[in-house]
Amino acid sequence: MTNQSNSRDVWVFIEQEEGVIADVSLELLAKAQELAGTLDSQVCGLMCGYQVEDLAETVIHHGADRVLWADHPELEMYRTLPYAKVTTKLVQEQQPYILIFGATAIGRDLAPRVASASRAGLTADCTDLQIGDYTSKKDKRTYNDLLLQIRPAFGGNIIATIINPKMHPQMATVREGVMRRQEPDVTRQGSVEKIEPTFDESDLALRILSRETRESEINLKDSPIIVSGGGGVDSEESFELVRELAHVLGGEVGASRAAVDAGLVSREHQVGQTGTTVRPRLYIAAGISGAVQHRAGMDESAKIIAINTDPNAPIFEIAHYKIVGDLTEVIPMMIRALREKAK
Amino acid sequence: MSSARTYNSIVLVKQVPDTKNITGDVMKDDGTMNRSALPAVFNPEDLNALEMALRVREQHGGQVTVMTMGPPQAAEVLRESLYRGADQVVLISDRKFAGADTLATSYALTCAVQKQGDYDLIFCGRQAIDGDTAQVGPQTAEKLGIPQITYAETVVDLEGDELVVERALPLGKELVKCMLPCLLTVVSTANQPRPASARKRIEYKLAATPLEYRSLLKKWPEFGTEEALDAYLEARDMKLPVWSAADVGIQDGNIGLAGSPTQVYKVNFVVLETAESKEVSADQEGIAALLEELIQEYIVG
Ligand SMILES: Cc1cc2nc3c(=O)[nH]c(=O)nc-3n(C[C@H](O)[C@H](O)[C@H](O)COP(=O)(O)OP(=O)(O)OC[C@H]3O[C@@H](n4cnc5c(N)ncnc54)[C@H](O)[C@@H]3O)c2cc1C
Numbered sequence: 001m002t003n004q005s006n007s008r009d010v011w012v013f014i015e016q017e018e019g020v021i022a023d024v025s026l027e028l029l030a031k032a033q034e035l036a037g038t039l040d041s042q043v044c045g046l047m048c049g050y051q052v053e054d055l056a057e058t059v060i061h062h063g064a065d066r067v068l069w070a071d072h073p074e075l076e077m078y079r080t081l082p083y084a085k086v087t088t089k090l091v092q093e094q095q096p097y098i099l100i101f102g103a104t105a106i107g108r109d110l111a112p113r114v115a116s117a118s119r120a121g122l123t124a125d126c127t128d129l130q131i132g133d134y135t136s137k138k139d140k141r142t143y144n145d146l147l148l149q150i151r152p153a154f155g156g157n158i159i160a161t162i163i164n165p166k167m168h169p170q171m172a173t174v175r176e177g178v179m180r181r182q183e184p185d186v187t188r189q190g191s192v193e194k195i196e197p198t199f200d201e202s203d204l205a206l207r208i209l210s211r212e213t214r215e216s217e218i219n220l221k222d223s224p225i226i227v228s229g230g231g232g233v234d235s236e237e238s239f240e241l242v243r244e245l246a247h248v249l250g251g252e253v254g255a256s257r258a259a260v261d262a263g264l265v266s267r268e269h270q271v272g273q274t275g276t277t278v279r280p281r282l283y284i285a286a287g288i289s290g291a292v293q294h295r296a297g298m299d300e301s302a303k304i305i306a307i308n309t310d311p312n313a314p315i316f317e318i319a320h321y322k323i324v325g326d327l328t329e330v331i332p333m334m335i336r337a338l339r340e341k342a343k
Numbered sequence: 344m345s346s347a348r349t350y351n352s353i354v355l356v357k358q359v360p361d362t363k364n365i366t367g368d369v370m371k372d373d374g375t376m377n378r379s380a381l382p383a384v385f386n387p388e389d390l391n392a393l394e395m396a397l398r399v400r401e402q403h404g405g406q407v408t409v410m411t412m413g414p415p416q417a418a419e420v421l422r423e424s425l426y427r428g429a430d431q432v433v434l435i436s437d438r439k440f441a442g443a444d445t446l447a448t449s450y451a452l453t454c455a456v457q458k459q460g461d462y463d464l465i466f467c468g469r470q471a472i473d474g475d476t477a478q479v480g481p482q483t484a485e486k487l488g489i490p491q492i493t494y495a496e497t498v499v500d501l502e503g504d505e506l507v508v509e510r511a512l513p514l515g516k517e518l519v520k521c522m523l524p525c526l527l528t529v530v531s532t533a534n535q536p537r538p539a540s541a542r543k544r545i546e547y548k549l550a551a552t553p554l555e556y557r558s559l560l561k562k563w564p565e566f567g568t569e570e571a572l573d574a575y576l577e578a579r580d581m582k583l584p585v586w587s588a589a590d591v592g593i594q595d596g597n598i599g600l601a602g603s604p605t606q607v608y609k610v611n612f613v614v615l616e617t618a619e620s621k622e623v624s625a626d627q628e629g630i631a632a633l634l635e636e637l638i639q640e641y642i643v644g
Pocket of ligand 1: 154229230231232233255256257258259270271272273274275276286287288289290291292293294297307308309310313325326327328362472473474475
């Protein structure tokens with residue numbers, strides 16, 4: 001988009017599949033409400049689908065003042081081009097100040113397409129969003145109330161704040177679990193506007209032949225106990241120990257990106273900036289160094305146990321219990337102690 | 344049945360710092376990164392993208408062109424691509440590209456792809472490990488005005504002007520049919536990238552871009568001048584092309600810092616708030632006592 005918009009509204013892309021709104025969209029509505037409060041503006045939920053009008057109420061109850069709902073049979077299942085066309089058009093017509101997406105498979109497919117078409121900046125996987133002022137060193141111009149897009153920077157313990165002073169909307173994606181959703185307020189009122197888009201042949205260049213989806217086998221976000229393995233887990237057998245400990249504790253298995261990249265466990269288990277953010281009662285980090293991207297997803301855990309052979313591993317600085325030792329020895333001891341207690 | 348045809352592919356690849364091997368030396372005392380101390384590697388999923396393109400060529404014929412935007416050193420991933428079977432490579436390099444965010448990067452890549460022209464398929468890795476943003480592929484597709492297939496895992500069918508691809512979604516699979524040309528971003532589970540061929544490694548040993556001549560002359564002083572080296576490589580078809588911003592017809596305001604809507608406002612060091620912590624001895628007694636404590640506090644059990 002060219003230059004400043006007049007609107008100060010905060011838009012959230014509401015992701016729905018088969019009539020179910022993604023958790024992350026509801027989480028973002030809560031954050032959007034906070035941002036709009038600071039900006040003294042409105043929250044708008046933008047939803048695409050076919051005959052999903054009933055969802056608009058839920059969107060309002062979770063924080064939207066307004067729902068823009070595009071209804072068309074071609075929008076029933078997510079496809080890049082029709083969704084991008086609708087979203088881009090609305091963005092260009094109404095010029096929201098801020099537009100945020102969940103960093104899901106859909107959000108990560110759609111947001112860059114819309115950003116490119118709107119010539120807007122887009123920051124992926126933010127771990128926090130705030131409103132703040134910025135004065136350019138070059139021309140001394142002050143930009144008030146910008147969206148501060150906060151995320152770990154590559155390498156070391158650095159958190160970067162990214163801004164888009166000139167090109168709006170200010171766009172960002174956020175992973176599931178980073179923001180906290182609010183209890184729905186069923187007394188909240190809002191407006192619903194239905195939009196009936198039209199598509200031409202080029203918008204429908206891609207067709208879905210079939211889709212198979214499965215239920216997620218895990219629920220990391222809501223699990224009270226998580227045992228995670230990292231790069232220090234060097235084999236399938238050792239990762240079995242992590243799984244077994246999680247099982248004995250009645251918790252879920254988590255992982256750092258190193259363990260996921262090594263193929264020891266599926267991506268769904270990744271904790272961190274580009275995985276899931278968790279806040280369990282107990283988080284056990286086995287063979288995880290504690291890189292800032294990992295910590296971003298677990299440092300609000302109530303209790304953290306770290307098992308690491310390196311006494312200087314950064315994970316120890318946020319751990320409540322430090323165990324300096326080899327996980328292939330320590331985890332079996334934990335399992336044994338728990339089995340003893342269970343007797 | 345439509346008559347058999349061939350398909351030309353462009354593969355967009357990136358050289359990235361190896362995040363797996365960050366060592367102490369890489370971080371400077373002020374906490375910033377010493378990029379030159381970091382080993383640079385071929386972005387892993389870009390190898391999967393290249394492999395997918397090579398397999399399409401093996402089945403259907405056509406040319407595979409690999410492009411990368413980066414500093415002179417990025418020529419290394421182009422040589423790696425040649426060792427694996429790419430037909431042509433291009434380095435897109437210009438000081439003016441410095442500071443580009445994903446939008447400015449996708450603009451530069453789009454201009455390069457348009458200059459190359461004559462493509463049916465564009466392949467990228469799903470994401471680069473130094474940013475995990477997964478934005479450049481879709482942004483390039485948008486600028487080219489072509490459809491995108493993200494999370495591509497298998498090319499199931501390619502016939503006439505249509506492509507059938509299986510996508511690996513986080514929770515399932517999707518089979519899609521798409522008109523060509525289109526852009527695919529490829530996941531790591533798509534294939535096992537082939538290793539560099541020893542024969543091609545020898546064949547392309549000398550391949551270099553003019554941006555590397557100065558440092559090459561130190562290694563091979565016998566050439567004497569850059570001109571002599573250039574003539575030698577040119578005659579052997581070992582001169583790798585470099586396209587500058589002007590070569591691909593880029594407008595200044597759209598690239599580098601000026602063309603990047605996002606900018607870094609500030610960086611903060613994370614000061615780790617040391618939790619009140621207990622050392623637990625790594626023996627059966629220590630561990631049992633720890634678990635007892637957690638049970639007492641209703642954290643476990
Ligand atoms: C853009 C971006 C996004 C990222 N997103 C994420 C993310 O979401 N989640 C994430 O986790 N990472 C993420 N990362 C990667 C992150 O920077 C680190 O590289 C990663 O977290 C390292 O994982 P690790 O600590 O498990 O592995 P390593 O760095 O390999 O550390 C292994 C640890 O295990 C210890 N160890 C070794 N052997 C043993 C043993 N036998 N017993 C006990 N301890 C042992 C070692 O001392 C070391 O501390 C991201 C990086 C980037 C650039």
